[in-house]
Amino acid sequence: DQQVKQNSPSLSVQEGRISILNCDYTNSMFDYFLWYKKYPAEGPTFLISISSIKDKNEDGRFTVFLNKSAKHLSLHIVPSQPGDSAVYFCAARTGGTSYGKLTFGQGTILTVHP
Amino acid sequence: EAGVAQSPRYKIIEKRQSVAFWCNPISGHATLYWYQQILGQGPKLLIQFQNNGVVDDSQLPKDRFSAERLKGVDSTLKIQPAKLEDSAVYLCASSLGWGGPYEQYFGPGTRLTVT
Numbered sequence: 001d002q003q004v005k006q007n008s009p010s011l012s013v014q015e016g017r018i019s020i021l022n023c024d025y026t027n028s029m030f031d032y033f034l035w036y037k038k039y040p041a042e043g044p045t046f047l048i049s050i051s052s053i054k055d056k057n058e059d060g061r062f063t064v065f066l067n068k069s070a071k072h073l074s075l076h077i078v079p080s081q082p083g084d085s086a087v088y089f090c091a092a093r094t095g096g097t098s099y100g101k102l103t104f105g106q107g108t109i110l111t112v113h114p
Numbered sequence: 115e116a117g118v119a120q121s122p123r124y125k126i127i128e129k130r131q132s133v134a135f136w137c138n139p140i141s142g143h144a145t146l147y148w149y150q151q152i153l154g155q156g157p158k159l160l161i162q163f164q165n166n167g168v169v170d171d172s173q174l175p176k177d178r179f180s181a182e183r184l185k186g187v188d189s190t191l192k193i194q195p196a197k198l199e200d201s202a203v204y205l206c207a208s209s210l211g212w213g214g215p216y217e218q219y220f221g222p223g224t225r226l227t228v229t
Contacts, residue, residue: 004156006156034217036220041222042222042223043118043205043207043220043221043222043223044157044205044220045220046217046218046219049217089156089157091156099162099164099169099170099212100145100209100211100212100216101159101162101170102157102159102218103159104156104157104158105156106154106155106156107154107155107156
């Protein structure tokens, strides 16, 4: 039972354009959603998060949108840069008594071409 | 600020052998996590410690995997005996706590290959 899904295994974008990465979830108990970025041979690094009571959070070039009715979130990167090329993981945190457990999606490989 | 340290970075063993991984979290972080990441998948939580107590080990295959966190700091994850399907990257992460929007900081991982 995959509660967090990233249906696009890869995305290719031209430098300067917008990158949009998508994520769908099924569990209504998730209270926070996070995006992590991962370079080869490194651990994932935190990028941006959003509370389930918000619909948008922005941090510089990165914006995360949450549509609770559709159980869908997306990460927008504008403008995209070659250094953004990495694997992006969507993660969801279970609220309540689950000790902040994170459930990750499968990841999307983003390639930004110069 | 030093990050999460893990060793070894790579390990190759034969099936039925045993292996151990070590993790040193960021100083002051009370919560420590071990994840398994199989190629092409996202990280999956194996076990979570709050200080030196286990708060979630529901996805840990307890017949072969064990973990401990001594004195609420360093942690070791052991597999005994290993199976082919244990080939994966094992990631350690730490956070200040779990109750708020505390981000998790990940180490570089240990890539395990079981032949």
